[in-house]
Amino acid sequence: MKKIIVLGGSGFVGNSLLNKLESKKFKIKVLLHSSKFKNKYKKFNGNILKKKTFENQIKNNDIIVNLIGQYIGDFSNFIDLNIKGGLNLLESCKGKKNIKIILISSVNVYGENLYHGSKENDKPLPANNYGLIKLLTEKMYENFANTHGLNVVVLRLGNLYGPNKKNGLILNILKAIEKNHTVSINHNGHQQRDYLFIEDAIEGIIKAIQSNLKKFNVINISSGRRYRTSYIIKLIQEISQKKLQYKINNTTPDEKCIWANNFKAKRVLKFEPKTSIKEGLGLTFKNLKK
Numbered sequence: 123m124k125k126i127i128v129l130g131g132s133g134f135v136g137n138s139l140l141n142k143l144e145s146k147k148f149k150i151k152v153l154l155h156s157s158k159f160k161n162k163y164k165k166f167n168g169n170i171l172k173k174k175t176f177e178n179q180i181k182n183n184d185i186i187v188n189l190i191g192q193y194i195g196d197f198s199n200f201i202d203l204n205i206k207g208g209l210n211l212l213e214s215c216k217g218k219k220n221i222k223i224i225l226i227s228s229v230n231v232y233g234e235n236l237y238h239g240s241k242e243n244d245k246p247l248p249a250n251n252y253g254l255i256k257l258l259t260e261k262m263y264e265n266f267a268n269t270h271g272l273n274v275v276v277l278r279l280g281n282l283y284g285p286n287k288k289n290g291l292i293l294n295i296l297k298a299i300e301k302n303h304t305v306s307i308n309h310n311g312h313q314q315r316d317y318l319f320i321e322d323a324i325e326g327i328i329k330a331i332q333s334n335l336k337k338f339n340v341i342n343i344s345s346g347r348r349y350r351t352s353y354i355i356k357l358i359q360e361i362s363q364k365k366l367q368y369k370i371n372n373t374t375p376d377e378k379c380i381w382a383n384n385f386k387a388k389r390v391l392k393f394e395p396k397t398s399i400k401e402g403l404g405l406t407f408k409n410l411k412k
Contacts, residue, residue: 126331127179129153129170129211130189131163134287135226135323139187142324148331151179153190170207176214180221185331186211187224191259193252194289200252204259212266222273223263224330229278229316229344229382231257239316239348239383242278242340249377260340267338274337275330280344280382284320284402285409291351292317292403295358295366296410304367308376311352316344316381319402322395329391341387345395348381354403361404 126143130136131152140163143150150163153175168175170190180186188211191204208225215221230253232240248254260276267274283292298305307313326343355366387393397405 124331125149125151125181125184127151127153127184127186128163128189129186130191133189133192134320135192135282135327136189137286138284138320138324139189139327142321142328146328153179170210171202173210173213176211180214180218182219182221184218185222185224186215187226187327187331189226191226197251201255204255205262208259208262212263212270212272215266215272216270220273222275222335224327225260225263225274225276226327227256227260227276227278228253229280229342229380231260231278232380232382234377234379235381236379239344239346239381240342241383242342242386264338273335274339275333275335276338276340277327277330277343278340278382279323279326280316280318280342281380282320282323283317284406287320287406291315292354292358292406293410295355295368296362296403296407298368299358299362299364299366300407300410302364302367304369306371307351307355307368308371309351309378310370310372311350311355312378313351313376314348314379314381315351316346316348317354317399317402318343318345318395319397319399319405322397325396326387326391326393329393333391335390339390341390342382342384343387343393344382344384345399346382346384347399348379349399354399357400357403358407361400361407 233247233249
């Protein structure tokens, strides 16, 4: 039976992953920063910023899924969770046999790409600090994989959306249209992103858990498509049967297009996104109305 440690089980991705793992035969432990989060799995309280959190938790043959380090508004904390927290985790894995770490990263490391979906071997050129910190974190994991024999799989996820996500452009649009509020839209609605429904992202993570990948690997878990904000608005208006009120914002710096090629994930992990953008938006809107 595979032994999995999930770091960050109480967040958007963590909650969804644990719900999906219920049907799988894994032995699971969850790192929690707060004792308020309830689930049926074995838990250990700790803080990724404190190395002693992991000293007695990581054993030989463990699979570690690191979901910690998503940006939620405090950039200095975001840096600490990714860099310092990542270093604490990696140091705790040294000397352990057959450890596999799955690091959740982002397609934002590629930066702007208007011409083709970014591939894993493309040179990353992040255009903002978020993408830069994610890239630096990846490099740190790569160094430890190469020098200490760890197996590391970096999953660069597309822009996630779906029920229960508490931030993001899609949620802002859905809330605005439901409450008849006005929402701010960048780049005249021509901004393009690679949107990935949460259930598809979780399927990609589980396939990485089940894989036999060795050493260091980077894989895009994405829809492989790009969608204009104006198209997202059009679909949401059709689903809700309401008209969105919005204002154009051309002063906020923002990449015009970020998207990723998912051919490697299809080939190596047999990953295939199943949820169309319209279906995913419909499920997200239905959940919001509840």
